[in-house]
Amino acid sequence: MGLFSYFKNEDDPKLSAQIAKERLQIVVAHERKQRTAPEYLPALQRELLAVIAKYVQIEEDDIQVQIDQQGNLSVLELNVTLPH
Amino acid sequence: MAKIIVVTSGKGGVGKTTTSAAVATGLAVAGHKTAVLDFDVGLRNLDLIMGCERRVVYDFVNVINGEATLKQALIKDKRTDNLYILPASQTRDKDALSKEGVERVLNELSELFDFIICDSPAGIEHGAQMALYFADEAIVVTNPEVSSVRDSDRIIGILQSKSRKAERGEPVKEHLLLTRYNPSRVAQGEMLSVQDVEEILAIDLLGVIPESQSVLKASNQGVPVILDDESDAGMAYSDAVARLLGENRPHRFLEAQKKGFLKRVFGG
Numbered sequence: 273m274g275l276f277s278y279f280k281n282e283d284d285p286k287l288s289a290q291i292a293k294e295r296l297q298i299v300v301a302h303e304r305k306q307r308t309a310p311e312y313l314p315a316l317q318r319e320l321l322a323v324i325a326k327y328v329q330i331e332e333d334d335i336q337v338q339i340d341q342q343g344n345l346s347v348l349e350l351n352v353t354l355p356h
Numbered sequence: 357m358a359k360i361i362v363v364t365s366g367k368g369g370v371g372k373t374t375t376s377a378a379v380a381t382g383l384a385v386a387g388h389k390t391a392v393l394d395f396d397v398g399l400r401n402l403d404l405i406m407g408c409e410r411r412v413v414y415d416f417v418n419v420i421n422g423e424a425t426l427k428q429a430l431i432k433d434k435r436t437d438n439l440y441i442l443p444a445s446q447t448r449d450k451d452a453l454s455k456e457g458v459e460r461v462l463n464e465l466s467e468l469f470d471f472i473i474c475d476s477p478a479g480i481e482h483g484a485q486m487a488l489y490f491a492d493e494a495i496v497v498t499n500p501e502v503s504s505v506r507d508s509d510r511i512i513g514i515l516q517s518k519s520r521k522a523e524r525g526e527p528v529k530e531h532l533l534l535t536r537y538n539p540s541r542v543a544q545g546e547m548l549s550v551q552d553v554e555e556i557l558a559i560d561l562l563g564v565i566p567e568s569q570s571v572l573k574a575s576n577q578g579v580p581v582i583l584d585d586e587s588d589a590g591m592a593y594s595d596a597v598a599r600l601l602g603e604n605r606p607h608r609f610l611e612a613q614k615k616g617f618l619k620r621v622f623g624g
């Protein structure tokens with residue numbers, strides 16, 4: 273470590289370890305949800321997309337389907353971003 | 357009945373074999389009859405780290421195929437009592453370890469040993485799944501680095517869904533072993549801290565092994581690093597084994613070593 277980098281931390285707004293942690297928290301949470309999701313979810317998502325696409329123009333990543341566990345019931349959550 | 361412990365990680369090169377050799381040796385030194393098994397078919401390396409590469413005659417696949425008995429294939433460690441090594445096969449057939457075959461070998465070993473340590477290959481394919489399927493406990497070896505942490509989370513998911521215990525609705529006891537830890541880089545905010553990794557993976561911390569030159573030296577010599585009781589990594593592994601056996605030991609080597617002012621300014 274050189275003389276200049278010795279003081280670096282004070283003006284570095286976000287340390288790289290902090291960025292790593294935040295990115296990991298997001299990706300790991302996402303992948304855990306996918307792991308516990310039922311196997312039919314991707315197929316369900318594709319079919320929902322096909323139905324909605326009959327009426328409005330949407331792309332594959334405009335639709336998000338996920339299942340959330342809330343206590344002892346599961347909620348199927350459908351998010352569709354519609355074009356203007 | 358032996359306790360079966362898999363050493364696993366998903367990601368390659370994070371320190372599974374180093375850890376398998378150290379933990380198996382530590383358990384044997386503590387007086388427990390221990391067998392350490394190399395599941396890395398085609399990439400046998402545990403024999404080198406244990407320093408018994410010239411004594412390999414038969415291997416894991418030979419035993420499964422009935423070409424050798426378990427007694428013929430097990431290599432008795434020269435340095436440490438109570439310790440035996442079952443080397444991996446160098447065959448290129450990755451599916452040579454059948455589930456039934458592995459189960460038969462583990463059942464036979466279970467009668468003879470207190471602990472069976474399974475050194476997993478990298479990845480999440482057949483070999484890794486065979487290494488973890490029969491495990492009672494898992495040591496998840498993780499480096500403080502994004503891809504290693506993510507892969508550890510995936511392997512934890514597999515332990516929780518595809519292991520025999522999981523299929524029976526029982527939990528596999530998971531231990532986090534953070535290796536190649538560099539406290540001064542953590543202090544600089546350049547490396548994920550123990551707390552960061554614990555928070556993300558949410559499993560019990562078994563130990564933190566510092567990044568250490570003693571590991572390369574030990575592997576050069578074919579002596580498990582835990583036997584180097586002067587080294588930081590060796591001592592950290594000894595602590596981890598003691599914790600595995602239920603002892604409560606504080607974590608060491610988590611703080612950067614204090615350096616003199618000149619060294620801090622001019623590097624080192």
Ligand SMILES: Nc1ncnc2c1ncn2[C@@H]1O[C@H](COP(=O)(O)OP(=O)(O)OP(=O)(O)O)[C@@H](O)[C@H]1O
Nearest residue numbers: 368369370371372373374478536566567568571572
């Ligand atoms: N604490 C440590 N400090 C320094 N080097 C280490 C440490 N732990 C492991 N290494 C080095 O990292 C490399 C990989 O270690 P090892 O072979 O144990 O990993 P692995 O997870 O078994 O790899 P693979 O996935 O290929 O089986 C080796 O060169 C080893 O010396």
Ligand SMILES: [Mg+2]
Nearest residue numbers: 372373396401
């Ligand atoms: Mg290995």
